[in-house]
Amino acid sequence: MNSETNSSPGQVVHFELRKDGESRCVLVLAGQLDMDSAPWLWRELKQQLGSVHATTLEINTAGLTHYDSAGLGLLYFLSKAQMTPDAQVTLSELKPELAKALRAFSMDDYQAFQAQQPKKQSIAEHVGTGVINLASDLREMVAFIGQLASGLVALLCHPRQIRMGEVLRIFESAGVNALPIISLISLLVGLIIAFESAQPLAEFGAQIYIANMIGLVMVRELGPLMTAILLAGRSGSAFAAELGTMKVNEELNALETMGLDPVRFLVLQRLLASLLLTPLLTIYSMFTGVLGGVIVMLALGFTLPTILVQLESSVHIKDIVFGASKGFVFGIIVAGIACLRGLHTKSGPSAVGQATTRSVVSGILLIVVADAVFASLLFIFNK
Amino acid sequence: MSTLPNIVVSVQNLVVGYAGQAVLEHINFEVRRGEVFAILGKTGSGKSTLLKSLIGLYPPMAGKVLIEGTNIGTAEGNERRRLLRRIGVLYQSGALFGSMNVLENVRLPLDAFTRLPEMAKDLVALAKLRLVDLKESAAKAPDELSGGMQRRAALARAIVADPAILFLDEPSAGLDPITSAALDALFKELSRDSGMTLVIVTHELPSIFAIADRVILLDAERKSIVAEGKPHDLRDHATDPLVRHFFRREAK
Numbered sequence: 001m002n003s004e005t006n007s008s009p010g011q012v013v014h015f016e017l018r019k020d021g022e023s024r025c026v027l028v029l030a031g032q033l034d035m036d037s038a039p040w041l042w043r044e045l046k047q048q049l050g051s052v053h054a055t056t057l058e059i060n061t062a063g064l065t066h067y068d069s070a071g072l073g074l075l076y077f078l079s080k081a082q083m084t085p086d087a088q089v090t091l092s093e094l095k096p097e098l099a100k101a102l103r104a105f106s107m108d109d110y111q112a113f114q115a116q117q118p119k120k121q122s123i124a125e126h127v128g129t130g131v132i133n134l135a136s137d138l139r140e141m142v143a144f145i146g147q148l149a150s151g152l153v154a155l156l157c158h159p160r161q162i163r164m165g166e167v168l169r170i171f172e173s174a175g176v177n178a179l180p181i182i183s184l185i186s187l188l189v190g191l192i193i194a195f196e197s198a199q200p201l202a203e204f205g206a207q208i209y210i211a212n213m214i215g216l217v218m219v220r221e222l223g224p225l226m227t228a229i230l231l232a233g234r235s236g237s238a239f240a241a242e243l244g245t246m247k248v249n250e251e252l253n254a255l256e257t258m259g260l261d262p263v264r265f266l267v268l269q270r271l272l273a274s275l276l277l278t279p280l281l282t283i284y285s286m287f288t289g290v291l292g293g294v295i296v297m298l299a300l301g302f303t304l305p306t307i308l309v310q311l312e313s314s315v316h317i318k319d320i321v322f323g324a325s326k327g328f329v330f331g332i333i334v335a336g337i338a339c340l341r342g343l344h345t346k347s348g349p350s351a352v353g354q355a356t357t358r359s360v361v362s363g364i365l366l367i368v369v370a371d372a373v374f375a376s377l378l379f380i381f382n383k
Numbered sequence: 384m385s386t387l388p389n390i391v392v393s394v395q396n397l398v399v400g401y402a403g404q405a406v407l408e409h410i411n412f413e414v415r416r417g418e419v420f421a422i423l424g425k426t427g428s429g430k431s432t433l434l435k436s437l438i439g440l441y442p443p444m445a446g447k448v449l450i451e452g453t454n455i456g457t458a459e460g461n462e463r464r465r466l467l468r469r470i471g472v473l474y475q476s477g478a479l480f481g482s483m484n485v486l487e488n489v490r491l492p493l494d495a496f497t498r499l500p501e502m503a504k505d506l507v508a509l510a511k512l513r514l515v516d517l518k519e520s521a522a523k524a525p526d527e528l529s530g531g532m533q534r535r536a537a538l539a540r541a542i543v544a545d546p547a548i549l550f551l552d553e554p555s556a557g558l559d560p561i562t563s564a565a566l567d568a569l570f571k572e573l574s575r576d577s578g579m580t581l582v583i584v585t586h587e588l589p590s591i592f593a594i595a596d597r598v599i600l601l602d603a604e605r606k607s608i609v610a611e612g613k614p615h616d617l618r619d620h621a622t623d624p625l626v627r628h629f630f631r632r633e634a635k
Contacts, residue, residue: 035468035493035496035497035544035545036497038497038499039497039498039499042498042499042500042503068544068545069507069510069511069543069544069545070493070497070499070503070504070507070544070545072507072510073499073503073504073506073507073510074499074500074503076503076506077499077500077502077503077506082500082502082503104510104513104514105506105507105509105510106509106510106513106518107506109509109510109512109513109518109521110502110505110506110509112518112519112521113486113505113509113518113521113522116521116522117522118522347526348481348524348526350481350482
């Protein structure tokens with residue numbers, strides 16, 4: 001390695017690493033040092049400089065004919081002894097224009113930048129900010145519920161203020177357009193539950209009770225729950241993104257300065273549409289789910305009258321009312337949470353995405369919590 | 384180094400538009416190496432659309448755009464990568480990525496095009512940030528910067544890989560006169576010191592007179608170039624009423 005010339009592929013840049021005495025090394029660079037050749041040079045030098053133990057390194061730049069910023073970056077990096085931490089590095093035969101170009105670089109800037117990098121938070125800080133965020137979240141939620149309630153009362157006193165066109169538009173986009181997906185999922189869930197239970201029930205000769213089970217499960221639990229979760233994912237996220245984008249585009253500020261309350265102007269229409277359509281969708285989902293179960297039972301050889309009698313004996317009208325009223329509550333939760341998250345969108349490029357995610361996550365969470373409350377209430381009152 | 388062609392951008396019989404509707408038809412012009420070339424026109428005259436075809440974002444409806452002799456509309460694979468390295472674009476909004484700090488934004492083209500030690504890339508990015516007078520803001524997030532500073536950071540990113548041609552989409556839109564004059568000075572410096580070719584889309588008369596060597600003026604009604612030449616000549620000697628209106632700020 002004592003004195004051989006190395007050339008990059010395409011012969012663009014050459015270097016020669018020479019041992020000049022005991023602890024002195026000379027690196028001669030020639031050719032074009034640019035974005036294409038610099039990475040090759042860096043790789044080669046990393047190998048070769050590692051094996052020489054020099055205390056001084058002289059970089060001769062007389063042969064460099066062309067360079068760009070990337071190449072200069074590497075040269076500056078070398079000249080600051082970043083690849084040879086133990087050596088004193090000097091640049092020799094520096095042409096005036098190269099010296100001038102190198103003056104654009106600054107180690108001080110780099111250190112200043114490093115010092116400005118944000119420090120990592122400690123665990124205590126993480127916990128602290130978490131708690132503060134949670135508290136302010138709760139506060140926001142309580143304030144928002146108050147705003148909603150007062151807005152709703154005001155709106156009921158002056159029903160003309162409801163923008164019916166907007167309510168109908170939301171009804172269509174969040175309700176009618178959701179029918180295909182709700183049909184598909186409810187039907188499949190009904191089918192799956194019926195199929196899964198057919199085998200174990202057959203062992204006891206109790207397959208006829210598939211009807212009882214599917215009726216109760218779909219009407220009381222899965223119908224409302226699946227519908228609400230689908231709505232949270234489909235329409236809740238849309239509400240949050242819509243309001244979030246409006247916030248980012250200053251449309252909400254425009255409303256405020258025109259004396260229009262965003263909650264009354266935007267949120268209440270969505271809430272109204274959602275609390276009206278969720279019970280309807282829920283009932284639709286119950287029937288589609290039961291239909292799925294009925295299809296399986298027909299395939300198992302039961303006749304339709306038998307199945308219907310069995311269903312009638314297990315599902316009562318109060319179960320349907322119970323399921324639909326769950327849907328009503330879930331509708332309020334989905335729309336309320338989504339609009340709250342949308343209105344409280346922060347600034348910055350990822351804010352709308354964050355608001356949407358949070359609306360879906362907390363929407364689904366609260367739906368399941370509310371469902372648990374419903375289940376325990378039913379247990380207590382049926383005793 | 385091989386000699387580079389003197390014509391860096393050559394537009395031949397270009398037709399551009401949206402959804403089957405031509406906005407501009409039969410556009411022909413050439414940009415020479417090292418000049419500051421401005422594309423002018425009123426709002427809606429298709430200048431931004433034309434720029435997007437020049438940098439290959441919108442496929443042209445007919446005709447072609449050659450960047451240093453290569454058709455940017457049809458180049459693929461390595462050829463396209465090589466071409467993209469030769470151009471830098473400053474978008475109207477700056478288009479800085481909000482999830483990265485300013486330095487990471489500026490470094491991005493280097494990350495994409497070359498493999499160098501991280502620190503060397505940081506040093507290059509910092510040198511460019513120093514050029515646009517933003518070195519103190521390297522660790523900040525883009526949304527902590529003012530509009531003018533964001534534009535300068537985006538400029539640093541556009542030039543970090545030393546492009547031969549820099550395309551600028553309304554660089555002074557929404558900036559105050561002092562900030563935009565400072566940007567103009569920076570453009571002039573870039574063109575003078577590094578021989579970079581600048582293609583600027585704008586309607587700001589002060590910038591045009593301050594920096595442009597040659598301009599073309601587009602018009603939406605005629606769907607074509609209505610004037611081409613040096614800005615001062617067009618202002619002083621144009622006979623076409625449209626051109627005179629534009630350069631002398633006369634309303635019709």
